[in-house]
Structures are given as C-alpha cells and as structure tokens.
Amino acid sequence: MSTKSSPRAPQRSRTASLNRRERAIDHRAAGSAAAPTFKPIHTRRTFEEICERIREQLALGVLKPGDKLPAERELAQQLGVSRNVLREALRSLEMAGVLRLQKGVKGGAFIQQGDTRRMNEVMRDMLSLGTISVRELSEARVHVLDLVVQLACANARRADLDALEANIERTELATREGRLLDRVECSREFYKLLAASTGNKVIAMIVDSVTEIHMRFVYAKVASSGVAMARLAEKRRQFLAALSERNVALASRLLRSHLESVQRMLEQDPGAMSLHVALADVQPGLRR
Amino acid sequence: MSTKSSPRAPQRSRTASLNRRERAIDHRAAGSAAAPTFKPIHTRRTFEEICERIREQLALGVLKPGDKLPAERELAQQLGVSRNVLREALRSLEMAGVLRLQKGVKGGAFIQQGDTRRMNEVMRDMLSLGTISVRELSEARVHVLDLVVQLACANARRADLDALEANIERTELATREGRLLDRVECSREFYKLLAASTGNKVIAMIVDSVTEIHMRFVYAKVASSGVAMARLAEKRRQFLAALSERNVALASRLLRSHLESVQRMLEQDPGAMSLHVALADVQPGLRR
C-alpha cells in the first residue's frame, strides 16, 4: 500500500500476468471411454479469468459477504490489468448478484449476501430465448407446488402459517376495495410465503422463479381484461386450514384444483396472452 | 450506415440520451394497502439501461437466437454511449448466456440459444455465499428427483430409455476398468439423462443444477478416498427396469434408497467434505 509510485508512469509490461496464458487442451474423456476431443479452448479472456479468481476466493471462504474488494484502480494494478477490463469483470459479478458497487469515498465493491432472485432472471431469459416454453414452465410449476405442499405440511411453523393468514387478510381487503392488481401482488406473495414455509431455501428459490413468471401472465391478464378469480380468499382460507391440519391430501387437492382454474382463466382468449406482453416488464411490484 | 461522419469529431452531447434520466419514485403499494415507500431508486447506470433494452428487444421477439447485434463501435454510437460502457453491458449479457461475442470480420455479438447451465452457476454462487446450505441442496435434490421419477415413468420415451441403457453400459465398462472418476462422470450423465426423460426442460434444468453441485462432492470424495459405490451398475439396471415398466413406486423406492446410501458414503469422514474442496473448481468434465 501507499507505494503508489509516481502517477503516469507506464510501468507494467503491457501484457501482464493475467493475459496470454497458454491454451490448455480439453481432456474430458468421461462417458465414451477414450476418444479425446480437441475442441473448446475458447481463448481465455482476462475478464473471465478475473471473475473466476474472485469466485474462487469466494468458494475458498477467503472472501465472505460484507467484505470489500480493493478499489478499482488498486485492484487493477494488483492484477496487472487495465481498469476498464477489471470493470467488465466487476460488472459481470455485480449482475450475478455476487457484488455490489458503491460510489464515494468509503465506497467500493462489496460481497453481497446471495440474491435468490437471480434465478428469476435465468428463467426469464430462457423463456425469452425460447429455450423453455410457457407450457413447460406451467407444468413444472404445478409439480413443484405439489411438492411444496407436501413439505409445507411437514415443516411449516406457526410463524409461516400466521404470515399466510395475514396475506389472506390483505387479499380480502384488496378484493373488497376492488384493487384487482394489488390482489395479484398478494397472490404472488402468497406463493412466496408458501414456498418459504417449506423451510428449504433451494425449493423456495425454485418456486419463486417459476411463480414470478407465471404471475406476470396473470397480471397481464387481469390488467387487460379486468377479470378476477372468484372466491379467491375463500379458497385460500380452505387451503390454509388443510395446511394447518397437516392434511397433505386435502391441501394438495385444493391447490391443484385452484391452479387448474387459474390456468383455464389464462387460456381464454389465448391471443392476448403473448409471451411478449407478459415479459416486457415495467409492471409495478414485479421489478427487481 | 456509411454516414460515418468524419472520425475524431466529438459530436454527441457528452451525456447523451441514455444517461441522466430523471429518478422515478417507487410506487409499489401491493399488500399493505397504501403506505407508499420511497426507498430504492438506485441511480440507473447506463450499462443497466443497455442490458435492459437488449433484453426488452429479446422479450418482444425483435431479437431472436442467431441474430447479430451491430458492431460495438456502431452500436455504441447508436446508443450514444462510449464503447467501453457498451462492452460492460455486452459482457454482462454474455455471462448471462444471452450473447456470445465472436472476433474477426463477420464476428460480432450473436444472440444465443439459452444455456441452461446458467442455473448451475446460480446454485454455486448461492452456496459459495452461504445463502443456501449443502443440507438444503441435498434435501431439495432428493425431493426433486422423486418428482423426476414420477414424471419420467409417465413420459420417458424409448430413446430416453435407450440412452440410459447406454449410459449404464459405459458405467459397467468404467467399473471393470477401474476408472472411478469416469464412473462419477457417468453418474452425472445418468441424472442428466433421467432429467431429460421427463420431457420438461424446466424440470431438467432444475435437476441438473442441483445435481451438478452434488456431483462435485461425490467427485471430491472419490478422488480423495478412492471409495466407490458398490454394485452401482447393477442398481442402475434395476432402476431402469422399474422405469421401463412404468412402476413408479418401485423406481422411486430404488432411487431413494440409492441416494441414501450415497449420502451415507459422503457423510463418513465429514471433515474432508468441506464446501471449499468441492466448489474450488478445476475438475475435468465439470468445467463449463
């Protein structure tokens, strides 16, 4: 530190440590015994190298949430790369939810607590790119929610049930006051709470990611047509009762039947339900 | 096109279209009726804006896999931003699996077919950051695989079963030849094939993401201790038979019991099974 070495001095051998690594050969043999393939390589770029090194420090536990990386100018010098390319790496990590960059003195790159919403983005991109279909997503959601009900019945704690109860009350209020879009937000929250009540963050993350997309469709439908699921809060109450009694079979049946009726609602007038409408963002509450 | 306007001319009003947008207020009301919060904002940065615009074009279907974006220099000019900041955006999108950048004449930024492996990275980051635990991951995996067995029994096609059969044969070969680590790779592939046989890419993606991490642990264990699951191929054969007969109950039981025995194997000598060992990469076949 402090040895800043007079500014403007272009010391550092142009292409330094990180660049120009020899190209490794891909030796994956795996399944089909022998048959060495010689393809990938892909000329490791320096920003990839940087990302990987930082992720490595993370995996090794050297870097932990809350830690701060050196300032951009300093870190760039340490790594022997230009500040610009370092920033590309930091940007990527920031988008990945690993870092957060903060301006000002005392600012810097801080390791974040993991943001589970990242999986939502993955799902959204996969859908945008046509890698997965809406049908697959809906189907997966039904199955995963079925699993969630089982786990929630087994593991839901009192606090979880209370949170669901409170959510239902908000749903009733929104219904009475005719705030249909708020009611959709309540639904989104309902599934989030339900997922959380499984006590497993991995499951919760998965459920959230498929539900987030689904709710965009519901939102778009409600916003455009003004239709609304009848007796929503009532159905929720019945479901919560079954959950509280740890009645897996009943809870499962109730939820499944509800999901089916929502699906029917969405599938009326299918023309309006284009992917684009639902994904093309800018809907309150659904923004990150 | 062609109107390149004499180079070196600094036309463009310093902070152009993309920068300096007024800060919007967050109006989410959602659940708890009224009570407008005034927090987030987060000073939109230009690279975020760029990413979002490109994703928007994607969601709208204007951009599709295979399409090419304008060259960096040109696109930067179109957007009224510097090339560097545009590159930050492109980097992020590339890391997100949305784009692929290719050098040379006829190179450029090409929209990719979605890469489902991205979810693996999310899981890995969440684990590195301590947002999810190994226990949650294992538990989720067991449950999700249970679901997979149900779906595979219902939907697996002949080709899927054949692929699994071929995989088992490779496993037997690796076993006979004592290639233990290759056998782990076979296992990884087995679950990938099993997941694919559900016919649902969303489910498959989820399974792959949890399995990828799990297999790192198995790999590390096998590599360090030389232990190996006994009668692996035999167990796989039994399972495949049950699957072929669409016998959900039996297939489910067989898989669950196998998973439990693997878990027991992993949990011997727990000291060696640190997160860091398994996550700190550089294992053949597990690289992207």
Added chain:
DNA sequence: TCCATTGAATGGGTGATCCATTTAATAATT
C-alpha cells in the same frame, strides 16, 4: 484451379482523463 497474400472489420485490451457522489476533516458561524 488452387493456394498464398493482403487488408479491412471486429472484438480484446490499454492508459489517460474527466465527472458525480459520498464522506470525513476543517472552517465558519451562531
């Protein structure tokens, strides 16, 4: 016809410079 050469376009990377924000230290004011 075929193969070597060349040159332009493109992404990869660098270094210098400026701006805007944030915070702590300092000075001015009450």
Added chain:
DNA sequence: AATTATTAAATGGATCACCCATTCAATGGA
C-alpha cells in the same frame, strides 16, 4: 461549545483515443 457550511480526497461512472490479435473475404500469382 455546538452547529452548520465548506472543502478536499477517494471512489465508482463514463469517455476518448489508441493499439493488438483474429478472422475471413477479396485479390493475385503459380
């Protein structure tokens, strides 16, 4: 003494002007 402005430094945000390495189509010679 306490409070309030002011200032200065550090940091991320962004720009500009280059240069390099790779790729591939066009060109030209054998």
